Amino acid sequence: MPRATVARIDLDALKHNYRLAQAKAKAGTAQAMAVVKADGYGHGIRAVAQALADDAGKFAVACVEEALEIRAAGLSQSVVMLQGVHSREDVDLCRQQCFEPVLHNNLQLEWLAASRAPRYWLKVNTGMNRLGFRPEDLPAVMENLERVERRAELQGFVTHFACADDTASTMTQQQTRIFEQATGAWPSLMRSVGNSAAHFLPEQPLYDWSRPGIMLYGASPMIGKTGAELGLEPVMTLEAPLITTRVVRPGESIGYGSTWVADTETRMGMVAIGYGDGYPRHAGTGTPAAVRGQRIGLLGRVSMDMLAVDLTAVPEAQEGDMVELWGKTVSVDEVAGCAGTIGYELLTGVTARVPRDCR
Numbered sequence: 001m002p003r004a005t006v007a008r009i010d011l012d013a014l015k016h017n018y019r020l021a022q023a024k025a026k027a028g029t030a031q032a033m034a035v036v037k038a039d040g041y042g043h044g045i046r047a048v049a050q051a052l053a054d055d056a057g058k059f060a061v062a063c064v065e066e067a068l069e070i071r072a073a074g075l076s077q078s079v080v081m082l083q084g085v086h087s088r089e090d091v092d093l094c095r096q097q098c099f100e101p102v103l104h105n106n107l108q109l110e111w112l113a114a115s116r117a118p119r120y121w122l123k124v125n126t127g128m129n130r131l132g133f134r135p136e137d138l139p140a141v142m143e144n145l146e147r148v149e150r151r152a153e154l155q156g157f158v159t160h161f162a163c164a165d166d167t168a169s170t171m172t173q174q175q176t177r178i179f180e181q182a183t184g185a186w187p188s189l190m191r192s193v194g195n196s197a198a199h200f201l202p203e204q205p206l207y208d209w210s211r212p213g214i215m216l217y218g219a220s221p222m223i224g225k226t227g228a229e230l231g232l233e234p235v236m237t238l239e240a241p242l243i244t245t246r247v248v249r250p251g252e253s254i255g256y257g258s259t260w261v262a263d264t265e266t267r268m269g270m271v272a273i274g275y276g277d278g279y280p281r282h283a284g285t286g287t288p289a290a291v292r293g294q295r296i297g298l299l300g301r302v303s304m305d306m307l308a309v310d311l312t313a314v315p316e317a318q319e320g321d322m323v324e325l326w327g328k329t330v331s332v333d334e335v336a337g338c339a340g341t342i343g344y345e346l347l348t349g350v351t352a353r354v355p356r357d358c359r
């Protein structure tokens with residue numbers, strides 16, 4: 001029998017979340033492309049893309065391998081490649097497969113000029129300072145594209161916000177102003193802004209295509225707000241079985257380093273999941289989990305293949321019960337907070353040892 005540890009994927013919740021993103025985008029004039037990079041944020045890119053195929057007009061991924069996964073899933077939507085291309089050959093592949101790379105440097109433009117062009121986008125650096133052309137360099141870039149006869153395939157301009165998760169920051173407004181000024185000279189071309197967080201900023205324009213990622217999976221993109229408060233439903237429930245229960249006596253410790261020591265008799269359980277499954281090792285004593293619908297807490301250090309929980313609050317819990325590590329009762333954001341990270345990292349970090357069960 002296989003180990004019961006599993007990541008359950010609720011595709012109805014995924015669709016609900018996508019429709020919320022689409023409704024927010026459409027409140028302006030935008031459509032939402034579904035961002036499914038990093039194996040659909042750890043949920044399984046094929047299943048996620050198939051579930052959204054009737055609703056999403058475009059998908060977005062980081063790299064060509066992910067774009068090919070969407071084709072392997074039997075889907076024909078255009079796929080935006082957010083990191084552009086990594087070789088000249090990739091440009092040909094993009095054209096053949098209807099992938100739309102977001103080109104961000106001169107080398108990529110040289111490859112474009114040397115190939116039959118696919119549809120593509122240009123990345124504008126408005127302040128994130130990871131990728132993209134500076135606004136003041138755009139006129140020259142556009143002239144050059146004209147000269148090498150690659151203007152016809154250009155779809156439009158992309159930029160990415162650095163601080164949209166923080167409503168106290170003025171950075172997003174500043175980036176928006178810079179983006180409008182930079183691209184205003186070409187009103188016939190499309191514009192794409194908006195990670196998930198931007199969908200929750202009331203005054204934020206999303207132009208033609210927004211790019212929601214994390215919100216599709218039900219985790220919160222906003223500082224200080226839960227997914228539930230934003231109307232999102234968790235998509236992944238990470239579960240593992242209780243494989244033993246026991247009472248530890250005062251003075252006894254549990255696990256590596258003996259970091260947790262009982263001060264009273266404590267009924268505890270061992271759960272068959274650990275950092276080898278992507279559960280964060282930095283989640284310490286007290287990190288929430290749930291069994292039989294009730295919240296419990298971790299005890300001591302997370303091991304590679306198992307972790308300990310305190311069953312004091314749920315005396316009826318027994319071996320074979322499934323423990324929720326995150327999902328509908330305990331949000332992934334809460335666990336991430338306890339581990340000093342963000343929901344994105346936990347969701348994308350669930351390892352291949354954990355089967356995904358989609359329904």
Ligand SMILES: *Cc1c(COP(=O)(O)O)cnc(C)c1O
Nearest residue numbers: 035082160195196211212213214
């Ligand atoms: C990952 C990514 C997104 C989606 O961001 P979320 O915060 O997950 O919504 C959008 N745009 C770009 C360029 C990205 O890299």
